[in-house]
Amino acid sequence: xxxxxxxxxxxxxxxxxxxxxxxxxxxxxxxxxxxxxxxxxxxxxxxxxxxxxxxxxxxxxxxxxxxxxxxxxxxxxxxxxxxxxxxxxxxxxxxxxxxxxxxxxxxxxxxxxxxxxxxxxxxxxxxxxxxxxxxxxxxxxxxxxxxxxxxxxxxxxxxxxxxxxxxxxxxxxxxxxxxxxxxxxxxxxxxxxxxxxxxxxxxxxxxxxxxxxxxxxxxxxxxxxxxxxxxxxxxxxxxxxxxxxxxxxxxxxxxxxxxxxxxxxxxxxxxxxxxxxxxxxxxxxxxxxxxxxxxxxxxxxxxxxxxxxxxxxxxxxxxxxxxxxxxxxxxxxxxxxxxxxxxxxxxxxxxxxxxxxxxxxx
Amino acid sequence: xxxxxxxxxxxxxxxxxxxxxxxxxxxxxxxxxxxxxxxxxxxxxxxxxxxxxxxxxxxxxxxxxxxxxxxxxxxxxxxxxxxxxxxxxxxxxxxxxxxxxxxxxxxxxxxxxxxxxxxxxxxxxxxxxxxxxxxxxxxxxxxxxxxxxxxxxxxxxxxxxxxxxxxxxxxxxxxxxxxxxxxxxxxxxxxxxxxxxxxxxxxxxxxxxxxxxxxxxxxxxxxxxxxxxxxxxxxxxxxxxxxxxxxxxxxxxxxxxxxxxxxxxxxxxxxxxxxxxxxxxxxxxxxxxxx
Numbered sequence: 001x002x003x004x005x006x007x008x009x010x011x012x013x014x015x016x017x018x019x020x021x022x023x024x025x026x027x028x029x030x031x032x033x034x035x036x037x038x039x040x041x042x043x044x045x046x047x048x049x050x051x052x053x054x055x056x057x058x059x060x061x062x063x064x065x066x067x068x069x070x071x072x073x074x075x076x077x078x079x080x081x082x083x084x085x086x087x088x089x090x091x092x093x094x095x096x097x098x099x100x101x102x103x104x105x106x107x108x109x110x111x112x113x114x115x116x117x118x119x120x121x122x123x124x125x126x127x128x129x130x131x132x133x134x135x136x137x138x139x140x141x142x143x144x145x146x147x148x149x150x151x152x153x154x155x156x157x158x159x160x161x162x163x164x165x166x167x168x169x170x171x172x173x174x175x176x177x178x179x180x181x182x183x184x185x186x187x188x189x190x191x192x193x194x195x196x197x198x199x200x201x202x203x204x205x206x207x208x209x210x211x212x213x214x215x216x217x218x219x220x221x222x223x224x225x226x227x228x229x230x231x232x233x234x235x236x237x238x239x240x241x242x243x244x245x246x247x248x249x250x251x252x253x254x255x256x257x258x259x260x261x262x263x264x265x266x267x268x269x270x271x272x273x274x275x276x277x278x279x280x281x282x283x284x285x286x287x288x289x290x291x292x293x294x295x296x297x298x299x300x301x302x303x304x305x306x307x308x309x310x311x312x313x314x315x316x317x318x319x320x321x322x323x324x325x326x327x328x329x330x331x332x333x334x335x336x337x338x339x340x341x342x343x344x345x346x347x348x349x350x351x352x353x354x355x356x357x358x359x360x361x362x
Numbered sequence: 363x364x365x366x367x368x369x370x371x372x373x374x375x376x377x378x379x380x381x382x383x384x385x386x387x388x389x390x391x392x393x394x395x396x397x398x399x400x401x402x403x404x405x406x407x408x409x410x411x412x413x414x415x416x417x418x419x420x421x422x423x424x425x426x427x428x429x430x431x432x433x434x435x436x437x438x439x440x441x442x443x444x445x446x447x448x449x450x451x452x453x454x455x456x457x458x459x460x461x462x463x464x465x466x467x468x469x470x471x472x473x474x475x476x477x478x479x480x481x482x483x484x485x486x487x488x489x490x491x492x493x494x495x496x497x498x499x500x501x502x503x504x505x506x507x508x509x510x511x512x513x514x515x516x517x518x519x520x521x522x523x524x525x526x527x528x529x530x531x532x533x534x535x536x537x538x539x540x541x542x543x544x545x546x547x548x549x550x551x552x553x554x555x556x557x558x559x560x561x562x563x564x565x566x567x568x569x570x571x572x573x574x575x576x577x578x579x580x581x582x583x584x585x586x587x588x589x590x591x592x593x594x595x596x597x598x599x600x601x602x603x604x605x606x607x608x609x610x611x612x613x614x615x616x617x618x619x620x621x622x623x624x625x626x627x628x629x630x631x632x633x634x635x636x637x638x639x640x641x642x643x644x645x646x647x648x649x650x651x652x653x
Contacts, residue, residue: 085548
């Protein structure tokens, strides 16, 4: 197990990168704690696989260093770093049995036979593969094959970290859920440092202690699922996490309020100093549908709106309202009534976020 | 049964049937017909039953040719398959000028007609004007394929290796290219040695194309005719007289039509037997992969 540090890490596939867009991974300095489960979340092409391959050692970064427990491993091979990795599609050795597949990484490292046997049986038990141990790996279903791939990652007890590159892509939804819980259990039991790449927010949020959201090569936020939800540091985090994503409206600024299409919306106090000094840049106001309050007009601080639709989602309702030229979503509880004619919304200042050039300023 | 009976599809198959009948079935039946008759000339034929088959099976020269043939085909496989795999493993991957150049170079021998290959080597090996023959002579090796059986035999073998190893290499290369990079990365992470990567990833993934390569090379070498014919006409002595050579001598040289026909059928059955064995192996492999 190891603490992983990124020191001014960056990577570009261009030989002579000049502008930020040339970078598949933009400058990054961070420290990831030992024994925690991390998720790298983002759409395809955001740089998450690049970062994963740099951590695993399959790719040498063009800039900066990677440190494991303070030791520079930037140029070390995956073997020297002692990491395990599970790939998107099952990688199995066709001609071997399940047992031989699981034992392969240990036997290559000349682990004594008795230890190999013990570890293989433990991992097989954890992944429900015990019954298949003697079968030829080639004959199994894709689910089972992916379990073998994971097993080969988990079987080594001394790894610095286990990396997962969208490992559940080929698995059907039900098994996906079971396997994710299994991984979570294994993590809690052995306290392995796990890094999990995915584009599925549910997968990331349920699996990881901390989620790193990536967007266009930059890591826009690293935080617990709760932090990502309540305090998105970047408009992309607001948009990508949550379903539906955050409501965003371009705005101009007054003294202690924001103006959206001429309508004044009170700003949180913490945003005011940020507003004062800086005038340039594109400002946006954001609030999550879960925090936008729908009331009757006339109550204090409310802004009249027009309700254009209500979707009943079974456990909650989703109201669509129009404010000026903008369409906003508000999540309501199942019992709450939706005012038909005199509807209004209120922006609780605690949850109202101000973004400047997509970055949170207050 | 509520299946609609509609036999009109048969009409679409009739042209193919006719072509196959005229090009394969009728000639084959003619051969079967010849094989049970003594033929002196047009209209002068006598039914002799299985006499020709008995003669063919007892023919010592044929036995020699068959043994020579089997040793030759096995030698071809033993050299071309491992050599082809080695070349494929050493070939550059990806889309680069280097890859294209290698592919073109490898494909070149395959484009040369059989008799031209024979002629090239016939001249190449000559002691007076051929580069190979003259070089051997210059360094003191008495190389002469026209009067030394072993030299002739080895020359035919080397010619085949030169002509056809590319095919094996290209097939193996295609098999290797279809392996996703994740397999190599996983093997690296699992700490597998180079040999283990070959044994557990590359070889199993090449299995399908290797069976095809073995089948093609076996069939082709088993029916070799043109190269030894051009080089020495089957000599010196009978040292490079393989089955098809002997068959031609019998049929066209001695006009022993009946015996040659019986020989053809035995030859055909041997080829068919091997084809069946390989076909069975190929289909079994396919099933294994599906499960």
